[in-house]
Amino acid sequence: MDIRKPISSQGGDSILKFLDLWKKQASVLKQKFGVAIEEIRMPLDDLTDVPIVYVQKDSIISILKFLKEDSEFEYRFLADITATDEESEPRFELVYNLFSHQNRCRIRVKVRVRESDAVATAVSVWEGANWAEREVYDMFGIRFDGHPDLRRILMDHRWVGYPLRKDYPLRGYQMFVDSEPVNLSLLEQDK
Amino acid sequence: MSKDGSSAYLTTKLDVLINWGRKNSLWPLPFGTSCCGIEMMATLCSDYDMSRFGAEVVRFSPRQSDLLIVAGIINLKMAPILKTVYDQMSDPKYVMSFGACASSGGIFNVYSVLQGIDTLIPVDVYVPGCPPAPEGVLHALMRLQEMIAQGQTQSQKKRIEMKKGIS
Numbered sequence: 001m002d003i004r005k006p007i008s009s010q011g012g013d014s015i016l017k018f019l020d021l022w023k024k025q026a027s028v029l030k031q032k033f034g035v036a037i038e039e040i041r042m043p044l045d046d047l048t049d050v051p052i053v054y055v056q057k058d059s060i061i062s063i064l065k066f067l068k069e070d071s072e073f074e075y076r077f078l079a080d081i082t083a084t085d086e087e088s089e090p091r092f093e094l095v096y097n098l099f100s101h102q103n104r105c106r107i108r109v110k111v112r113v114r115e116s117d118a119v120a121t122a123v124s125v126w127e128g129a130n131w132a133e134r135e136v137y138d139m140f141g142i143r144f145d146g147h148p149d150l151r152r153i154l155m156d157h158r159w160v161g162y163p164l165r166k167d168y169p170l171r172g173y174q175m176f177v178d179s180e181p182v183n184l185s186l187l188e189q190d191k
Numbered sequence: 192m193s194k195d196g197s198s199a200y201l202t203t204k205l206d207v208l209i210n211w212g213r214k215n216s217l218w219p220l221p222f223g224t225s226c227c228g229i230e231m232m233a234t235l236c237s238d239y240d241m242s243r244f245g246a247e248v249v250r251f252s253p254r255q256s257d258l259l260i261v262a263g264i265i266n267l268k269m270a271p272i273l274k275t276v277y278d279q280m281s282d283p284k285y286v287m288s289f290g291a292c293a294s295s296g297g298i299f300n301v302y303s304v305l306q307g308i309d310t311l312i313p314v315d316v317y318v319p320g321c322p323p324a325p326e327g328v329l330h331a332l333m334r335l336q337e338m339i340a341q342g343q344t345q346s347q348k349k350r351i352e353m354k355k356g357i358s
Contacts, residue, residue, distance in 0.1 A: 154268075155268065155303070156267070156268050163302050163303065168302070169302070170300075170301055170302060171300060171301065171302060172302045173267065173302060173306075174267065174302075175267060175270065175305075176267070176268075176270070176271055177270070177271055177274055177311070178271055179271040179272065179275060180271070
């Protein structure tokens with residue numbers, strides 16, 4: 001092997017492999033959803049390794065459902081839900097990372113969310129969105145409409161504030177010497 | 192009694208005899224929360240063999256153990272649990288702070304991590320390292336044994352203070 005020759009990264013490989021498919025899918029999305037698609041950022045044109053689809057908040061669930069179930073897309077696997085604090089208006093970007101086992105490629109769906117907004121829950125599309133959305137709520141304080149059990153998942157339930165927001169102090173310790181009080185209604189649910 | 196059957200005796204102070212027994216039969220509770228826990232297991236296994244120092248009876252119940260080995264990072268959510276476990280142990284009890292995270296929070300100076308378990312419970316020996324080498328752990332154990340023999344551990348000192356208060 002000639003070590004002076006640059007080795008293309010896995011990301012680089014996948015861009016060349018899937019770019020045609022992604023371009024086709026982008027045009028289909030634009031055609032079908034129109035103004036609900038705010039913007040599509042493609043690899044090579046922008047600094048990204050997978051296409052980023054910015055969608056309007058109100059149509060997120062219908063678009064996710066379409067991406068999951070349409071035979072040309074089949075992004076059936078919800079890899080992750082996360083968010084970023086942009087410190088601008090609208091404040092947050094909610095990120096859905098999807099993977100297609102059929103086509104072996106990924107796509108990223110983003111929603112711009114204001115601090116006062118609540119987003120519709122994706123639990124109806126993927127059951128696994130339940131805990132992922134709880135984590136986003138725990139870390140960023142983004143609320144999800146229609147979520148079956150929107151409680152904190154990682155931090156103590158008595159915690160004040162949302163630790164991954166940019167305005168939360170890095171060393172904002174909150175010490176609880178007593179254990180969390182047991183929520184007896186949760187025990188009842190298990191029976 | 193000697194080996195040939197003749198009787199023999201030994202004079203000592205009761206405190207010294209009891210502390211001698213305590214130091215040679217430490218029963219550790221392994222509070223291993225992360226990678227330091229692996230190093231603690233290595234120390235307990237045959238290569239380093241902590242049982243040479245009488246500390247091989249690992250108990251997972253605080254009621255049955257007297258040495259709390261806190262090996263690893265303690266998150267703020269874990270802190271109340273550590274406090275409960277410590278409170279459940281019966282006196283005299285000793286605490287070994289194992290590794291950088293347990294001793295000071297280590298590299299994790301962020302919102303979610305306890306900055307040293309000594310902010311929550313009294314600690315007798317600290318083992319530096321990330322993670323510490325088994326030799327370091329054995330050194331800490333031997334140091335703790337010296338401290339117990341001299342009655343210098345936190346819980347023994349507290350007991351003496353309490354007795355002074357009563358009399």
